[in-house]
Amino acid sequence: MNLDIDIEDWPPADWNVLSLKAAAAAAKAAPELGNQRLCASLLFTSDTQMHALNLEWRRQDKPTNVLSFPMLTRSELKALSPDGPPVMLGDLALAHETCAREAAQKSLPLGEHAAHLIIHGLLHLAGYDHEPSPQDADAMEALEIAALASMGIADPYGDRDIASMHRSTQ
Numbered sequence: 449m450n451l452d453i454d455i456e457d458w459p460p461a462d463w464n465v466l467s468l469k470a471a472a473a474a475a476k477a478a479p480e481l482g483n484q485r486l487c488a489s490l491l492f493t494s495d496t497q498m499h500a501l502n503l504e505w506r507r508q509d510k511p512t513n514v515l516s517f518p519m520l521t522r523s524e525l526k527a528l529s530p531d532g533p534p535v536m537l538g539d540l541a542l543a544h545e546t547c548a549r550e551a552a553q554k555s556l557p558l559g560e561h562a563a564h565l566i567i568h569g570l571l572h573l574a575g576y577d578h579e580p581s582p583q584d585a586d587a588m589e590a591l592e593i594a595a596l597a598s599m600g601i602a603d604p605y606g607d608r609d610i611a612s613m614h615r616s617t618q
Contacts, residue, residue, distance in 0.1 A: 449475060450487040450534065457494035458544045459558075466559055469599060470566035474574075477567075477595035480525050481574050487534050488573060490566065491541040498543035513546045514565040522575025540569040554604070560596075564604050567595045 449471050455463050467490055475482035495511035502508045502515060518538040520528070528535060542565055551561035571588055578585040593603050 449481060449483070449537070452487065452489040453492070454489070455492040457497070458492040461559065463492055463562070466563055467566055470563040470595070471570060473563075473595040473598045474567045474570040474591075476598050477591045478571060478574055478576070480528075481537075481570055483525075483528050483530055483535075485528060485530065485532055485535045486537045488537040488570070489539045491539070492562075493541055493543060495543045495545040498541060498546065501541055511543045511546050513543060513550060514569045515541045516569040516572035518573045518575070520573075520575075525574055537570075538573040540566065540573065542566070542569075556604075560601050561604075563599060563601060564592065564596060567592050 451467055451471055453464050453467050471481070471488075498515065499509075499511040502510060502512050505515070505517070506512075516538060517540075519536045520538070525537070542562060547561055547565060548558055551558045554561065568588075571591055576584075576588045576591065578588045589605055593605065596602070596604065
């Protein structure tokens with residue numbers, strides 16, 4: 449997957465490398481994301497901009513940690529041939545202040561939490577959703593845990609056996 453990364457209002461760090469590693473890990477856990485034709489945009493932004501996006505697109509008057517804007521349906525993604533021109537999977541945005549606050553509350557490095565949110569957002573772009581049912585949430589969390597484990601990052605939910613979850617998604 450090709451990522452178009454735009455970094456605004458985030459502290460200096462190698463967010464490009466982290467983003468590419470997170471995308472590769474997401475593709476390892478959810479192989480449909482590994483189609484080389486796919487491209488996605490990723491915006492590292494502020495809570496102020498995220499608040500505006502969340503209000504405009506979700507009618508939520510507050511910032512949030514990550515927003516995803518898919519451009520393909522799940523069935524379109526799964527049917528996508530490996531040959532052909534680039535296809536836009538969608539757009540992601542991450543809010544710095546919210547991500548930093550959540551990372552601090554969880555005693556995590558900001559980079560680890562950002563990797564989790566990038567993976568989470570990419571799974572949303574691939575059509576996964578944690579809201580319809582507990583089973584959907586469990587399935588999506590299992591993919592996140594497997595992807596993060598492949599990056600050497602611990603289970604962010606803290607209540608699952610990473611090794612068994614990783615095996616179940618391969």
